[in-house]
Amino acid sequence: MALIIEDSQKVTQRKIPVPKNAQKVFGALYNALEPSMGKNNLKNLKNLATDKTYNKKGDNSDKANGKEQGVNYVNIDVAKKRKERWPNDPLQQMAQGGQLAYDLYDKGIERARSQEKVQPVEPPKPTSNATEPPEVKVKTIEKPSGTISYNENKTIYITEEQLIKLRHG
Numbered sequence: 001m002a003l004i005i006e007d008s009q010k011v012t013q014r015k016i017p018v019p020k021n022a023q024k025v026f027g028a029l030y031n032a033l034e035p036s037m038g039k040n041n042l043k044n045l046k047n048l049a050t051d052k053t054y055n056k057k058g059d060n061s062d063k064a065n066g067k068e069q070g071v072n073y074v075n076i077d078v079a080k081k082r083k084e085r086w087p088n089d090p091l092q093q094m095a096q097g098g099q100l101a102y103d104l105y106d107k108g109i110e111r112a113r114s115q116e117k118v119q120p121v122e123p124p125k126p127t128s129n130a131t132e133p134p135e136v137k138v139k140t141i142e143k144p145s146g147t148i149s150y151n152e153n154k155t156i157y158i159t160e161e162q163l164i165k166l167r168h169g
Contacts, residue, residue: 014115015073016108023049023072026097037095044082044096048072048104076112079105 018026026049030042039046051072083105087093093102141148143166150156158166 011112011115012076014076014112016076016079016104016112018048018072018074018104020071022100022104023051025100029094029098033095041095044101048074048097048101074105074108076109079108083109 026045030045030049033042033045082096083102086102087096093099096102097104136151137153138149138151141150148166
């Protein structure tokens, strides 16, 4: 029974960046294999070796991400196809980029799939339990002008002017 993994649109829209050092290795390998194998057999290798973007969807503007830095990208769909069609013959594997290209495709696809599974951020839990404040005992004094209430645990300081106002109402 075959295992079929279908990726979401978010995953397939991601791209795998090809590092500069790997581009140099792919370029040297292309130059070494071109006289013996011909250009038609080395299309994938040439694509990995150069910064030029031929026949790539969505790369029409010069201000696309990474273009100003000269970074080459491989789409996830393209990487999946190349990995599925990976040859068994060691010479043909070298024509596709060797183990370095295979690992680049494999790790890039794995990274794109793992980025999709990020859990949403949960709201923070309360740090303390909601407790009710203790009851405050309040005493009241009846006066002709109204009632005065005060906390029996607190000391109240009254100025002379306030005392005169209390007496005269």
